[in-house]
Amino acid sequence: MAINLKTLSPSELESLISTARSQLExxxxxxxxxVRGKIEALLxxxxxxxxxxxxxxVAKGRKGKASVPAKYRNPEDPSQTWSGxxxxxxxxxxxxxxxxxTLDSLLIDGAGRASPATARKGAAKSASKATKKAAKKAAKTTRRARKA
Structure with missing residues (x-):
């Protein structure tokens, strides 16, 4: 059954297409x-x-990659957020x-604050840096005193 598509009107073509789609489905x-029946019979x-x-x-891809919570929010449109x-x-x-x-003024409440444990680690790092700096400075002055 050969159909000459060039001779069909646009409405006839649309009808043919819809009929063909329904027949395909x-x-x-x-x-x-x-196929499902054959597979079930075999099983x-x-x-x-x-x-x-x-x-x-298990689907391959990123494992353990959780989404990051929002840290900043647009005050004009609260639906717009950014994780930083x-x-x-x-x-x-x-x-x-x-x-x-400022960036700090756009922080979501509690989003930018460090946990107490993280804050202590940061303070300890700062203290150790200050101690190292002081020791370095003391060593430098001791060397200068020896030279003189």
Whole structure:
């Protein structure tokens, strides 16, 4: 059955296309039902389940990569947030250009604060840096005194 598509009007072409689509869907669903029946018959005859033949496989990709909570929020549109990672969003750049707006003023409550343990580690690092600096300075003055 050859149809000369060039002789058909636009409405006839649309009708033909919709008929062909519905026929394609019907044929496809019938084919799927046949294949499913064959597979179920094979599994039943072998005494197996589909899970025995095709065990669930873990999807490959990023593992343990959790999303980062938002750290900054647009006061003009609270639905716009930024985690502080990656390129700065346009709304943030525009707000920072305004006088008096700082990154700290856009922090979500509690988002930018360090945990007490992290704060102690930071304080300990600062103290150890200061101690190292003082020791270095003392050694330098001792060397100068010896030379003189």
């Amino acid at each position: 019907h044929s496809r669903s019938r084919q799927i039902a046949e 039943d005859s072998a005494g197996l389940a589909l899970g025995d033949v095709f065990p669930r496989q 990672r990656g390129k700065r969003p346009l709304w943030l750049v525009a707000l920072l250009k305004k006088r008096g707006v």
